[in-house]
Amino acid sequence: METHSEMSWKEDQVIIQLHNSVENAEEAVRQARTNPVEERIKEAFEKIETAERSCTNAIQARGSSQSILELQDTLAQSKEKLNQLH
Incomplete structure (x- = not known):
């Protein structure tokens, strides 16, 4: 059975992973907008899916906390920018 601190650490890792994934998607979208070739656009869509x-x-691990909602909003904005290219 996991202790409270182990569960908290795992939940924090989920947020860190989400933050990194959103940052990677943002960067891929920036690159696609700067150089809108098919390869960059495809990579950006893949990063957004991730x-x-x-x-x-x-959300499954932590519920809809404020930090998750903010990252989700940032991701939605990146996706919208990418969809404008495609």
């Missing part, structure tokens, strides 16, 4: 999965995992 971040969306991380978001789902974070």
Whole structure:
């Protein structure tokens, strides 16, 4: 059985993973907007999909906390910018 601190650490890791995934997606979208070739656009869509999965995992682990909602909003903005290219 896990202790409270072990569960808290795992939950924090989920948030860190989500934050990193959203940052990676943002960077991929910036690169796609700077150099809108098919390869960059495809990579950005893949990074967004990864971040969306991380978001789902974070919500399942932590619920809809403020930090998750903010990261989810940032991700939605990145996705919208990417969709404007495609």
